[in-house]
Amino acid sequence: MAMxxxxxxxxxxxxxxxITKAIKNLESEADVQVDVEQKLVTVETKASEESIKQVITDAGHTVDNG
Known part of the structure; x- marks a missing residue:
């Protein structure tokens, strides 16, 4: 699932x-792309959106809602 x-x-x-390392620790097969200028993280993963958000938060970052 892509998000x-x-x-x-x-x-x-x-x-x-x-962020990339944190997500890869959760799921090594995940395809992670981070656009620094747009502040966007695109993830192709089997993990749930909630678990990806939690990993990013645990890494010290803020996921915006919406």
Whole structure:
């Protein structure tokens, strides 16, 4: 399942790396793309949207609702 999440706390490529690693720890097969300028995280995963949001939050970032 593909999902696109707005993560307003993304500031740099380091943030993108942190988020990517966190999601890959949850599901190593996930395809993660982070657009730093647009503050968007696109994930192709078998995991639920809630679990992906939780992993991003646990990594210290803020997932916007909506």
């Amino acid at each position: 696109q999440l707005k993560v307003s706390s993304i500031a740099c490529s380091g943030c993108a790396d942190t």
